[in-house]
Amino acid sequence: MTQNNPAREQKQAPLPQGAASPGGRPGSPMGGTMGRGAGGKPKNLGGTLRRLWGYFGKERRLLSLILAFIVVDAAVTLLGPYLIGRSIDAMSPLGGGVNFSLLQILIIVLASAYVTDALLTFLQGWLMAGISQRIVASLRRALFGKLQKLPVAYFDARSHGEVMSRLTNDIDNVSSTISQSTVQLMSGAITIVGSLVMMLILSPILTLASLITVPILFVLTRTVTRKTKVLFKEQQVQLGMLNGHIEESISGMEVVKAFNHEDKAISEFEKVNQKLFDVGLKAQIRSGFLMPMMNVINNIGFAAVALVGGVLAVKSLITIGVIASFISYSRQFVRPLNDLANIYNLLQSGVAGAERVFEVLDEKEEPEDSKSAEVLDQVMGEVVFDQVSFGYRPEVPILNNINFTAKPGSSTALVGPTGAGKTTIVNLLTRFYDVTAGSVRIDGTDIRDYTRDSLRRSFGFVLQDTYLFSGTIQENIKYGKPEATDEEVKEAAAMANADVFIRRLPEGYDTVLSENGGNLSQGQRQLLAIARVLLARPSILILDEATSSIDTRTELHIQDALLHMMQGRTTFIIAHRLNTIRDADTIMVIDHGEIIEKGSHEELMEQKGFYARMFESQFKNLESTVDIASVPRTS
């Protein structure tokens, strides 16, 4: 295969809103299906977390190390309030005057505890960043690898924006969840237990006093997050919409400009933007209530501790130092409780992201080649369609009982109105889709009995809208044969008549092309595509509208290069303009998924049928610029 997914390239151009999708095909709805996008509620929290845990693989050892650090860190942190209490008591006149030597030791231990805490926190963050980045990179790798194995049908049924959002938004969500919530959860749990134990040791009565606020905290958090969860979900949906809208507007910028739709595009964007603004603001304001309210409740708790502690101190049942330590512990105790709501939200959106990633990973891949599959090598190039029927969806037949034989080295032109099924025939030949009934044979063998790789390697595509990758001209020509030498590249370029214009470029073959060759003319892009195919030397050629919308001189160059390329190769030409296919050995007229006429140009002209009418109609219009689609189906 000389191009990635070639038969689809020119089909994907997004349309301005309101314009009909060609043939009503799915895949590029404005606003995209991306709105189903990131965030949202996970369907199976436990199952997805277990599966995500599988990706921790070798990282589990490092995670144990982090856990050890967290335990040590928690112990060190728990030491702090205790030492502060002891320090206060060491200075207390009630304890028989200031004990300077004890104070000195306490201060040194306290300072070391703080330094150790800082060091351990840094180490945890450092190790965790590595773990989460490695896991996410491997997820991304798995996802991208999977995309390469999915059938063309998968991409045809979805907008690019949606597929992209899984690799970006969703993976980002997983990444921040892993990096932030893992450590927070582990250290939070340990801190809660540790502080509670210390509080109980210091004073069970004070512990009881401070725990009074915990149920209130829970109820408050639950009530507020229940409301904000819905808003945050809606915010993610609107963000997805906005992303889809931007993605489609940028890729369809030429169409937007050509239709003077800039103002419309802005006003549509404004609508989506405003929705995101509204819901975002609501979510932020509502969730903003939580913190101040929690602070009030926490402070009530501290006041209760101070009150009960004061009474106990007056009765000499505890010291001032113990009250100070206790208040610090109760702060440590409630902090992770406060974080819990955030972690929970983060976990939800991360798991929802992971679910969307796993959804793709679980998609059915292109079926494996059967064990007995042969390698298609030394292709003669005989192509037979034997009673082929096909529908993209079983209930909508697109091709009905197609029968033809293309002899090795012959050229076959497929013509017919738009949506007739010409591209579909090519899609079946390349096995982007498999036939519903009948069989397609190359050199006498059903193409399903060849390995897909070898089958696709035997095709070369030249499309109207050639896809070029960002890279040098040299790299682009080598795409179908990476091992080719510079000499071979130049030879292919010369045969394609591309050599002349390439040499004129300041950097020659090393000229870097912008994405999709935006810095070349359409004709030049096509000449490069021809060079690419010539270098790969495929046995069967597929030319789709290869010479339309190009100036006459370049067209002559391209025609010449194409004729050169077609020599000795079985060629299929899909063309709307009949002057480009007049010399084809066989012309097949396709209409409503059936071959309605077949023969050479002369034979078909004699028949005075559909083809003759189309040809005469174009001929009358002199420069043959009339599209076949505009020719009436009846005389």
Ligand SMILES: Nc1ncnc2c1ncn2[C@@H]1O[C@H](COP(=O)(O)OP(=O)(O)OP(=O)(O)O)[C@@H](O)[C@H]1O
């Ligand atoms: N991926 C798809 N899923 C569902 N239906 C599709 C898909 N691709 C094409 N179709 C439908 O199949 C029919 C034939 O489409 P096809 O692309 O083969 O026509 P065509 O003859 O090549 O048209 P054109 O000259 O406009 O390129 C159309 O009705 C189209 O809507």
